[in-house]
Amino acid sequence: MSERTRFFLISAASLLLVSAVAFASEADDLMKQGNQFYQDKQYEKAIEAYQGVIGMGYVGTSLYYNLGNSYYREGKIGYAILYYEKALELSPGDNDVVHNLAIANTKTVDKIDVLPKFFLFQWWENILALFPLSGWTYMVYLFYLLLLCSIGLYFFARGLNVQRYSVFAGLIAGVFLIITGSLWIVSLNRELTVKNAIVVEPTAVVKLAPDSTSNDAFVIHEGLKVRVLDRVESWVKIRLQDGKEGWIEQKEIGAI
């Protein structure tokens, strides 16, 4: 490798690094700008800034949470709930997000009765909500590595006691691996199959078929969480929590 090519390679690499860093700091700046706008009660501008950060390809709990707050202040409850839900997706159980989401939910028009869940199912849901999918992936991997380590220790150990301990540790790691593994699979399955969305338009008419001339099935309002079942062109089949189904135009909902 000649001196010149080496120089070019190094400068190209450093340029890439610098531009990546510059990009990141630009997003940080825009985020701070949004926070300042929020502080100054210029919520519309704050929304613009936060959306700009999202437009640059960034995600983040605080980003979604702050954006949700701005929409809430602007009175756009549907969008507020949508972004709170997105924040919750990134960090399930975040105190602030849960609190504000609960408040935003009281402002929604539609009150759909959800049957209380059997306590075991509720526990299961609570455990699942402990980590996002990535969190569960790391947990599974951690126990997998622990299991491998204890197997290795068993083979390399010189004393009987060490071998005994390693078998014990391996058993525990194995049990946890099975538990976290099943939770991981369930949450992965949800991620892949269950798509929820929030109604963002103040009023949305749900049709019986994916066709604007079709009969109206029912009317829902902003902030309602629906499950997305199917998609035909610009129409989405949704199901409410009480089991009602219908078709709605895609632009009237926002996918979490």
Place this chain on the structure above:
Amino acid sequence: MRPIRKLSVIVVILALAKVTAAQTFTASVDNTTVGTNDQFQVSFTFSGKDVNGIKSFSPPDFKGFMVLSGPNQSTSMQINNGAVSASATYSYYLQARSTGKFTIGSATINSSGKDYTTQPLEITVVKGQPKQLSNSQGNGTPRDVGDNLFILATVDKQKVYMGQQVTVTYKLYTRLSLASQLQVSKLPSYEGFWAEEINVPNTIAFTTGMYNGKQYRIGLLKKVALFPNQLGELSVTPLVLDVPVQVQSRQRSGGDVFDQFFNDPFFNNVQTFNYTARSNTVKLDVIPLPSGNVPKSFTGAVGDYSLNSQITSTNVKTNEPLTLKINLTGTGNIQLLNMPEIELPSGFDKYEPKTSEQIDRAGTISGTKSFEYLIVPRVAGASQISPIQFSYFNPERRSYVTLSTPPYSINVAQGVGSAEAAGYTKEEIKILGQDIRYIKTADDDLREGGDIQLFGFGFWTAAFVPLFVLGGLVTWKRKQDRLSGNVQLLRYRRAEKIARKRFKTASALMESNDQAGFYAEISQALFGYLEDKLHIPKSEISLDRAVGELQRKNMDSRLIVGLKDCIEKCEFARFAPGSDGKSAMNDMYNQLTNVIIEIEKSMSVRKHV
């Protein structure tokens, strides 16, 4: 021949009937050549069997003309020999703005789903005659009229606060007789004001008064209350009126009685012409409200107000609505008043207030504006509705005044219906009064988004590399142990196993009472064990060497003594078998097993603890 002719006549009649029954849409004008000051009429007539099917009428663009009135719609229906015909007419009164040739475009009408269009009309506008209905030769030239007829606009104040009422009065001063109704040709524009028309009688009642030393008949035309909403010098554009004036023509000469008689206006001796009267422009100076000591609850009300409030009940049950009514009474720009903000403790639902106003437009604008709040308590308990404040600026006293309603204590008892009945759950009621938390500013958790490829290369690498590494390491280790001749370790590991095997053989020999065999076996087992454990080559093994090695490893001395004793006994019995045989063998066996177990235990403890 004759019948055929008859038939053809019938056919012709039918065809004619058909033609007459056809629907037509025509435009007409009463005069195609008009003067600039003339009014003329343009009509669009739709005629046909049925005018009920008319859906929409779109007039042409009357470019170059002023629309004085219209569209004036009239419909008529005729039944002629059993045939129904109807027509609908839309007419406009127009006045030309300037001279020249103008075209009035087509009007379109939709009847029973069909569109009909009129032909465009050509209008020639010529320089208009002076606005005289007949030639005036008398003493009434417009210049003279201007002295004898004018409109005066007056204001009650020149300098007003923003939002303070100022009244503009338009009065007609005349020394001439007026022919008929006056016609407003241009209303004043109140730019920068909120204007309220003050009621004046429809017919003008003239009074007599003096102006500039002359006697006039004065009639009140119009009175407007203005509330400025801009600062600085504001002006109100003039009011323009078309006044038909009667002017007596030159008196006939001679003192003939008949002439005198016929000089009476009754006999059409007067000439009428339209005079355009224009009022003066009113100028006002609007000054801002004082900026000191502005109350918090001030929202721009200027005038003089009083505030009172009523509540339907202070002892209610949950979910039973109560009404809080707030009345603002007074003078000022009452229509523009904002409602005082009402703050309720948590656990109350407030609905949009019902606003009603009663405005009295005689002289100063005054009235009452009331706000009716429907309040529904959701949770039981005692709470208080804090006072509602309302502030206004009093221009007479030049100060701000703050009014306040009394606070209301409300006792809410638990009603029959549960809280959920109102559409809220108990949990929701708890958080109803709360606000959202502040944004997160400290967290720096931005990261690049995009879907993380879950089952990508990284995932499988992370999953299998540790597994392969472990497998490789274990195989390598075993191979190393076996091949690289780490026999010592192997032997060390297998020492106990081999010893156990030998002991088994020994115990079999003991059963068959083979003393020599037994002692040889256990002696070998013991030495073999020591060789393996202490890494002593077979050629160098001896009791002293083994004891020395054990001592070097800091073994319990009691153990070493026990071992020594054991081995000596064993050697002795091997070469000089005793008579007591079996029981001695059994003792020996147990003792040696114990020794080996002890050594094993202490060695592994020493090594790994």
